[in-house]
Amino acid sequence: MKILISTDIEGVAGVFAIEQTRAGNPEYERARRWMTAEANAAIEGAFAGGAQAVWVNDSHGGFRNLLPDGLDARARVVLGKPRALGMMAGLEQQPDLVFMIGFHAKSQTRGVLAHTINNFAFTQVWLNGVELGEAGLYGALAREYGAHVALASGDDVFAEETRPLFPDARFETVKTAGGASSGDTLTPAASCARIATAARETVAHALSAG
Template identity: 65%
Template sequence: MKILISTDIEGVAGVVHHQQVRAGNPEYERARVLMAQEANAAIAGAFDAGATEVLVNDSHGDFRNMPAELLDARARFVLGKPRYLGMMAGVEQGVQAVCMVGYHSRAQGRGILAHTSNSFAFTRVRFHGEEVGEGAMYGALAGEYGVPVAMASGDDVFIAEHRSLFPDAVFVQTKQATGQTSGISLSPQAAREAIRAGVATALARPARPTPYVLRLPLAVRIQTQSPALADLFCQWPTLERLASDEIGFEAPTVEAAVRIVNCLSAMSALLR
């Protein structure tokens, strides 16, 4: 059994503030260790359940956060960017299930550090008219490869947003959101124990979860943080201007949609 663990940082226990998730801040150095420790807990849970191979995708920011020397030597690690599949890179390697660790709620949500892909660029992202966050986007990308989301961890708002999308998954709540930069968190040790048990339980189930699959082609609408960003993004000739701060396009696959969203995220740096 080959498993992919995609690890973000905003949903990690003890993380509630922007300074904890941005490199260059002293608190980030502590948070990236907490991120690595939760990844290790998920790795341990996967091997507890009988996994023969585990890939861990560093899925936050520049995709090179977790100190390599702290990570469980039994796993292999997907690091750095650019990469076509972003937070789900490794799903193409023949994995049987995905575990999402440290994930967060979508932009404009009430969860801790809520955003979708790029808080500077995007206010809302919609697939077929439904708002999506990173969990939904990348869960659908995994589903396109026939791979289900078996387990996911994060705050209560993240879980509420994604429970109906991944009804067969085991969810582990690491904290309760009381604001976008405040919450009530498990201790790191308690969160790691819960994640390890959650992954082991999810992967040991006899019935395989159902992959999350969207109909194609995919209608994508993106509300930008400003009309200037919509001006910039519509330099891409196949994108349609829908409103002063909204653009849209049709994608033949979820992978194509995710790749376009990630390209727009990179383009937004021109206006920072």
């Protein structure tokens, strides 16, 4: 079984401020380590569950946030731009399952750092009459390639809006939104433990189901 993990930063535990998402300041450097740790938890969990190959896609901003030396050496890492398929680069490898780690709610919602692709360019994006955030848009793209979203993590608003789109997926809520830049959160260690367990169980279940 092959897994593609798409990773963003706004939905990572402990991330609430825009400064944490932009390169060039100490808060970002801490946040990218947390992002890397959550990605690695998903990687290690996927392999523990029986995955044969894992690709992890850096899907935030300029796509150069993950720290490869903090990732399991068995994984392949997709970094940088320009590239085809954006947040789903790696679908070319024909993965069976897609994990969305550190994702956020769509624009104009109360989710932490909520936006859709780029707040300066988009307020709403619609597909077949349904307003979608990044998870919905890129999840639809994954289905076109024969993969389906099996695991996602982020805040409670992200989970609420995305769960109906992927009813068979497992959602791990690592923080609860109090507003666009506030809320309560698991610690990075706790979020990583939950993500690793969820990844392991998700892959194991998929393999047992055939």
